[in-house]
Amino acid sequence: MAEEKKAKQKYYGPADKRTIDPASEAVIANRCDDGFIDLFARSDAMYPRCKFGSEGVCCRVCAMGPCRVQPDKPGKDRGVCGANVDTIVARNFIRMVAAGAAAHSDHGRAVCETLLAVAKGHSKDYEIKDEQKAIKVALDMGIEVGDRPIVDIVKDIAELALAQYGQQQGEVLYTKKAPLKLQEKWRELGVIPRGIDREIVEILHRTHMGVDHDYEHLLLQGARAALGDGWGGSMIATELQDILFGTPEPITCDCNLGVLEEDKVNIIVHGHEPLLSEMIVAAASSEDMLKEAEKVGAKGISLSGICCTANEILMRHGVPPAGNFLQQEHAIMTGAVDAMIVDVQCIMPSLPEVARCYNTKVISTSPLAKFPGAEHIQFDEDDALNIAKKIVKKAIENFPNRPDKVFIPDEKEQFIGGFSHETINYLLGGTFRASYRPLNDNIINGKIRGVAGVVGCNNPKDTHDWGHTEMIKELLKNDVLVLVTGCTAIAVAKQGLCRPEAAAKYCGPGLAEVCETVGIPPVLHMGSCVDNSRILIAATAMVKEGGLGDDICDLPAAGAAPEWMSEKAISIGQYFVSSGVYTMFCTTFPFTGSKNVMEELTVGMEKKYGGMWDFEMDPVIAAQKMIQHIDKKRKALGIDKARERVLFDMEKRREMA
Ligand code: SF4
Ligand code: MSK
Numbered sequence: 001m002a003e004e005k006k007a008k009q010k011y012y013g014p015a016d017k018r019t020i021d022p023a024s025e026a027v028i029a030n031r032c033d034d035g036f037i038d039l040f041a042r043s044d045a046m047y048p049r050c051k052f053g054s055e056g057v058c059c060r061v062c063a064m065g066p067c068r069v070q071p072d073k074p075g076k077d078r079g080v081c082g083a084n085v086d087t088i089v090a091r092n093f094i095r096m097v098a099a100g101a102a103a104h105s106d107h108g109r110a111v112c113e114t115l116l117a118v119a120k121g122h123s124k125d126y127e128i129k130d131e132q133k134a135i136k137v138a139l140d141m142g143i144e145v146g147d148r149p150i151v152d153i154v155k156d157i158a159e160l161a162l163a164q165y166g167q168q169q170g171e172v173l174y175t176k177k178a179p180l181k182l183q184e185k186w187r188e189l190g191v192i193p194r195g196i197d198r199e200i201v202e203i204l205h206r207t208h209m210g211v212d213h214d215y216e217h218l219l220l221q222g223a224r225a226a227l228g229d230g231w232g233g234s235m236i237a238t239e240l241q242d243i244l245f246g247t248p249e250p251i252t253c254d255c256n257l258g259v260l261e262e263d264k265v266n267i268i269v270h271g272h273e274p275l276l277s278e279m280i281v282a283a284a285s286s287e288d289m290l291k292e293a294e295k296v297g298a299k300g301i302s303l304s305g306i307c308c309t310a311n312e313i314l315m316r317h318g319v320p321p322a323g324n325f326l327q328q329e330h331a332i333m334t335g336a337v338d339a340m341i342v343d344v345q346c347i348m349p350s351l352p353e354v355a356r357c358y359n360t361k362v363i364s365t366s367p368l369a370k371f372p373g374a375e376h377i378q379f380d381e382d383d384a385l386n387i388a389k390k391i392v393k394k395a396i397e398n399f400p401n402r403p404d405k406v407f408i409p410d411e412k413e414q415f416i417g418g419f420s421h422e423t424i425n426y427l428l429g430g431t432f433r434a435s436y437r438p439l440n441d442n443i444i445n446g447k448i449r450g451v452a453g454v455v456g457c458n459n460p461k462d463t464h465d466w467g468h469t470e471m472i473k474e475l476l477k478n479d480v481l482v483l484v485t486g487c488t489a490i491a492v493a494k495q496g497l498c499r500p501e502a503a504a505k506y507c508g509p510g511l512a513e514v515c516e517t518v519g520i521p522p523v524l525h526m527g528s529c530v531d532n533s534r535i536l537i538a539a540t541a542m543v544k545e546g547g548l549g550d551d552i553c554d555l556p557a558a559g560a561a562p563e564w565m566s567e568k569a570i571s572i573g574q575y576f577v578s579s580g581v582y583t584m585f586c587t588t589f590p591f592t593g594s595k596n597v598m599e600e601l602t603v604g605m606e607k608k609y610g611g612m613w614d615f616e617m618d619p620v621i622a623a624q625k626m627i628q629h630i631d632k633k634r635k636a637l638g639i640d641k642a643r644e645r646v647l648f649d650m651e652k653r654r655e656m657a
Contacts, residue, residue, distance in 0.1 A: 010044045012587070012617055013463025019326070020466045021494060023257040023411035027330045030407040034357035038329055039348065043460035055593030059088040062209035071593070081209060089594035090215035091207040093570070093601075094222035098203040100571030101225045103345055104530055105196045105233025106368075107273055109165055111240045114275055114381045116158035118244065119151045125279060125384040128154055129246040133422075137239050141173060154243065161236045167195035172232040178536075179543045181551040182580060186227065189608055191220055191578065193228030200225050215597050216604070223578040223609075230575030235533035241312070245278055248315035248418035248527065250427075256494045257327065258412030259320040260336045264302040265293050267395045268322055268331055271343035272528065274312035276365055276379050277305065279388035280341060281317050289392050296399045301392070306331060307346045308486060308528035315418035315527055323494075324465070324487035325565070326458035332360045335406040339395030343379070344369050346457070346566065359401045363391055415498035417489070417525035421537045427518060436538075436545040438518075439481075443556060444547055446643030447510030449479040450630030451542075453535040453576070456561030456569045457487050459587045465491040467562035467586050467619040472497060472523060474623035479508035480630065482523045485532050488562070489525045497523045532572050535559075536579060549637055553580030553610025556633040558626035560584040562619045573613065577601075580610040582629040584622045589615035 018040045052058040052068040060066040067079030117123040131150050143156045172193045186192045193199045206212035260266050269277040284301045293301050306328050310321035322331050332354050339361040352373025355362045362374040425434040442448045452475050468491040503515035503522045515522045526534045539552045559576040561569045576583045606612035616622040634640045
């Protein structure tokens with residue numbers, strides 16, 4: 001059914017709706033005749049998509065290929081070297097893990113290097129913003145605190161964190177934060193990462209032609225590298241960014257394309273690493289830059305973000321997200337963006353081309369990433385603010401070049417973002433007794449049925465933002481508290497789900513009551529893609545609080561990526577699964593070509609880790625499957641009866657009313 005629908009309209013979702021976001025819809029409808037082929041059209045032009053690629057059965061690891069194998073056709077059921085479909089699909093899978101883990105972890109490495117430079121007295125435009133967090137991280141890492149100066153402690157943190165990348169033996173340090181039972185499982189399976197980089201390199205070695213051909217053995221290495229991401233590179237990025245830029249606290253903000261302001265210089269930062277965007281925030285609000293803006297007739301400088309850079313500076317400065325992944329071209333198509341400043345990850349190479357039609361400047365900044373057609377101003381942490389000002393100045397100078405037609409849609413939505421693990425702890429338990437106890441108690445008494453982490457990207461194979469929204473509404477209706485990061489967070493913030501008022505409108509009675517009592521939205525925005533590590537820490541805190549089993553896989557919890565597209569999502573999915581989480585992917589699952597690999601990703605992994613992969617196109621059915629899993633866990637914990645009683649009581653109360 002799902003496939004039939006897709007075949008007809010080239011995307012999955014409501015007929016004739018490429019996006020459920022009215023701002024994007026309006027921009028597309030109002031676009032001038034720019035001759036630019038946008039991403040939806042480019043996606044449609046790719047049909048019919050290659051069946052071999054879609055199922056993961058195409059191998060181009062060596063020059064005897066490409067080999068497109070067909071397991072049911074004798075003679076074509078193996079590649080030239082003899083690799084069967086299981087080997088090929090497993091290799092493709094873990095190569096995606098390697099790329100995703102590398103991207104997240106390299107982000108963390110850059111943060112370590114900057115923190116080390118700050119501790120050594122270099123990179124003077126940065127400072128240590130959260131000393132309390134530094135002390136907590138030091139204690140977690142086993143670094144002596146005593147009455148040592150904070151810069152010395154931070155120097156040790158940065159050096160030890162950096163060492164995790166090149167470590168050759170032993171165990172990546174943060175894996176020790178996981179529940180003990182889970183650590184034991186990992187040890188028995190031999191999947192505790194020795195060093196972050198080592199596991200990624202080993203994937204590339206093992207998947208080279210003629211090395212590892214056992215699909216189960218290959219997938220174990222995928223798990224090891226993914227754990228090096230979730231409990232290594234990503235966790236390091238999150239923890240050290242908090243030290244450098246401050247631990248996020250809930251903050252109210254607007255989001256969507258309506259945050260652009262016609263009479264101001266509009267600058268959008270897009271990508272992932274906050275090292276640059278933090279400085280752009282400082283530069284854009286500096287007196288000298290505001291004066292420069294005035295000189296060109298602008299009433300100020302309006303800064304906003306796209307993708308995870310948006311999430312990073314939203315959480316710490318209240319800078320509004322202008323949109324998520326599929327809106328990067330739409331932002332430029334408003335004609336109102338004077339400069340889009342990009343660093344790394346999820347940045348479409350199409351941007352300079354669409355920017356040419358609208359006189360927008362695209363400025364690349366990372367030594368890792370150049371874009372044909374974009375201007376490159378290389379960022380250097382040792383001269384950060386000066387370079388940030390140079391970039392902001394470029395945007396200001398471009399203000400007078402706005403195209404004749406500027407169209408900024410009205411749509412913007414208010415929401416609350418910035419729920420770190422620390423703030424959830426504090427909000428639930430209070431200042432003096434910060435604790436997850438109230439959350440666990442409300443799960444045990446059935447008011448909250450369970451918790452879901454919904455994360456990930458957009459994909460033009462789906463109606464933009466529809467999968468996120470439908471899935472999360474279904475979860476809320478069934479009393480499931482939702483934690484979000486990345487582009488999911490921006491998607492549902494735009495739909496009004498990250499506001500406290502959403503509790504009464506969308507939640508079942510139990511969840512609504514808890515959210516209203518605590519004063520939180522039913523969907524908690526926890527940050528960027530690397531901040532999925534915050535979800536791991538929150539899950540561990542729930543286990544340690546007691547009453548919900550002794551491992552993450554015992555929790556009534558599930559994870560999902562309803563509109564994923566990035567290799568990072570596969571790494572995230574695998575570290576969720578290997579940490580014990582039932583993890584649902586929608587949109588596509590390019591591994592279905594091997595029955596054995598699919599069996600291992602589902603049944604096999606559940607036996608090993610307690611968590612498993614699942615795939616379902618329809619976001620509502622996907623949500624229902626997540627709820628079934630949550631109920632299975634409630635039953636195993638013996639708390640399913642409590643929930644039935646609570647529901648009965650609510651029903652009775654309604655009758656009485
Ligand atoms: Fe073909 Fe084997 Fe080379 Fe892959 S490694 S391209 S299956 S010959
Ligand atoms: S930005 S990885 S599109 S969530 Fe992190 Fe969004 Fe996915 Fe990039």
